[in-house]
Amino acid sequence: MKTYAVIGLGKFGSHVAKGLIENGEQVIAVDKNEDSIKEFRGICENLFIIDTTDINSLKDAGIAEVDTAIVSIGKNIEASILSVMALKEIGVKEVIAKAYTLIHGKILSKIGTDRVIYPERDAAKRLVKSFSLNPKFEVIDVTNTMKIARFKITAQYANIAAGDLLSRSKSDLKIIAFKRENRWEYEIGEFLVLKNDDVVLLFGNSKELEIFVSNI
Structure with a gap:
């Protein structure tokens, strides 16, 4: 030992x-x-x-x-x-x-x-790699450790409430906006039912987003 x-x-x-x-x-x-x-x-x-x-x-x-x-x-x-x-x-x-x-x-x-x-830098690099391997995702840097992830809801996650989607990640990620039929909405309740082709913006730290992406 x-x-x-x-x-x-x-x-x-x-x-x-x-x-x-x-x-x-x-x-x-x-x-x-x-x-x-x-x-x-x-x-x-x-x-x-x-x-x-x-x-x-x-x-x-x-x-x-x-x-x-x-x-x-x-x-x-x-x-x-x-x-x-x-x-x-x-x-x-x-x-x-x-x-x-x-x-x-x-x-x-x-x-x-x-x-x-360099934990923050290394986490960001892993996150970018995760997004590059999954074309559904894009990442935007807010600070060194906080990111916004943009991704499109596929049939696999359609008809799931926003709160249920986030609870699967067991993290403090937040949906800060979503787009449906070319219109962005900024008031998102946990009971909002996501639909196929909705575009969602997720906000959180690098590590939590990395875990979320790996589980999608």
Whole structure:
């Protein structure tokens, strides 16, 4: 069994930590904020609220002995870089770090990060690939993480209520508009029955849209 430290329990870090725990791996979960730690009580034995730029704090938490440390600190680029440097200094075998920007990623690589990841960019690329494989879909970027998907209802999904279609995706996706007979409508109730050749605009984050597309 490999041992992991997940540093930074925001959205991405939480998903990583929970996934590792569900797979039976040994995880040390770390964040500087107590609120971020709360949801891990009861599922993770090793929880620490520490300054991850401090070498002694990392050692006291047992992080020097882990096989892999994953740094998932949000927009605080300085803390991310200093945490990676501290992890390398205490001899962690493998350090993986999330980059917030391309420049951030380049700096992480320069200071010896073993693997730099770009979750938002990679999710967007997978989403674009999903749409390219399914010509019924088009995607429009709203922000780095939020997208609008445009697709046409086929016979397979005709006569299904909008609420039922969304409930299948088990996500927070929203239908923000639909077109029927060349007329766009913007008030969509969950009981709206979709018809063949309706065009629907779905709004949500990259990951949820990726899952939705893969299930269509």
